[in-house]
Amino acid sequence: MSIKAKKILNSTGKHFLIYFALFLALFPILWMFLSSFQANQSIINANRGLFDFVPTLENYRNVIDKYDFLKYSWNSFVVAILATIFSLIIGLPCAYVVARYKMRKASMVVLLVRMIPGISFLLPWFSIFAAMGLRDTYTALVLTHMLVALPFIVWIMIPNFESIPMELQEAAWIDGCNQYGAFVRIVLRLSIPGIFTASLLAFIFSWNNFMFSLILAGSKTLTLPVAIFNFVSYAYVDWGGLMAGSTIITLPIVVLSLCLQKYIISGLTAGAVKG
Numbered sequence: 001m002s003i004k005a006k007k008i009l010n011s012t013g014k015h016f017l018i019y020f021a022l023f024l025a026l027f028p029i030l031w032m033f034l035s036s037f038q039a040n041q042s043i044i045n046a047n048r049g050l051f052d053f054v055p056t057l058e059n060y061r062n063v064i065d066k067y068d069f070l071k072y073s074w075n076s077f078v079v080a081i082l083a084t085i086f087s088l089i090i091g092l093p094c095a096y097v098v099a100r101y102k103m104r105k106a107s108m109v110v111l112l113v114r115m116i117p118g119i120s121f122l123l124p125w126f127s128i129f130a131a132m133g134l135r136d137t138y139t140a141l142v143l144t145h146m147l148v149a150l151p152f153i154v155w156i157m158i159p160n161f162e163s164i165p166m167e168l169q170e171a172a173w174i175d176g177c178n179q180y181g182a183f184v185r186i187v188l189r190l191s192i193p194g195i196f197t198a199s200l201l202a203f204i205f206s207w208n209n210f211m212f213s214l215i216l217a218g219s220k221t222l223t224l225p226v227a228i229f230n231f232v233s234y235a236y237v238d239w240g241g242l243m244a245g246s247t248i249i250t251l252p253i254v255v256l257s258l259c260l261q262k263y264i265i266s267g268l269t270a271g272a273v274k275g
Helices: 003-035 058-066 069-100 104-115 119-132 138-162 166-174 179-190 192-208 211-216 224-231 239-259 261-268
Strands: none
Touching: 003 239, 058 069, 058 239, 069 104, 069 138, 069 179, 069 192, 069 224, 069 239, 104 138, 119 138, 119 211, 138 192, 138 211, 166 179, 179 192, 192 239, 192 261, 211 224, 224 239, 239 261
16 A cells, blocks of 8 residues: 555544544534424434424423523523632632642642542532521532532643743742732733633533532522423423423533633643743
C-alpha cells in the first residue's frame, strides 16, 4: 500500500470515528426534541419513521399550564445562580491559597471530595436540615449544590492561578497595592477565562442536579429535574410531557455550551502551559 493510500485510509478512519461519536452524542437529543412534538401513541409506535408524525404543541402547553414548569424553571435558576456565586466567593480565595503556597495535600483533599459519591452526604445533610427546619428551602438546596460546585471551581482555578507569574503581584505591591488589591486587580482579571469556565460548568452541574433536590426540595422549591417525575407513575408514563420537560431542561444548556465552547476550552487550558 502506498503512503498516499495510507494517509487517505487514516483520514477516512478518523473522520468516521468523529462522525460516529457525534451521532451517538446527538441522536438521543434529536430524538428527544422530535418526540416532544408528538402524541404519546406516536412516540411509542415502533413502526413509524423518525420524521413520520404530525407536530403538536400540546405537550408544551401541558408542561407550562398543567405542571407549572415556569415555577420549577425559576427555582432551578435561583438555586443554580446562588450556588455558583457563593461557590465562587469561597472557592476563588481557597484556590489562590492552594496555588500560591503549593498546598498539594489540600488540592488532593479537594479532588477527593469531588470524587466521593454525593449520596454519601445525603443522609447527614437531610438529618441536619430536617432538625433545623430547613427542608423545602433555597438555603438547603444552595448549600447542598455547593457541595458539587465548590470543589469543582477550586480544582479548575488552581492551575489557572499557578500559571500567573508571581512577579506581577510583586510589581503591584511595589506600586502600593496590598495583597487583597493585587489579588482582585491583577490575579482575578488575568483569570477571567478560567473563572468564566468554572462558573458556567458549576451552573450546569447545579441546574442538572437531581439527587439532592429529590430529597430536600418540596412543593415550594421543586426544581426541573425532579419535576420531570410528575410524568412518570406506576401504571402510566406521559412520554410526550416527559420529552417536552426534558427538552426544556436540556436545550438551554446545550445551546449555551455550543455558543460558549471557545471560552470553555480557553478557561480549561489556561493553566495547562507554563513558561
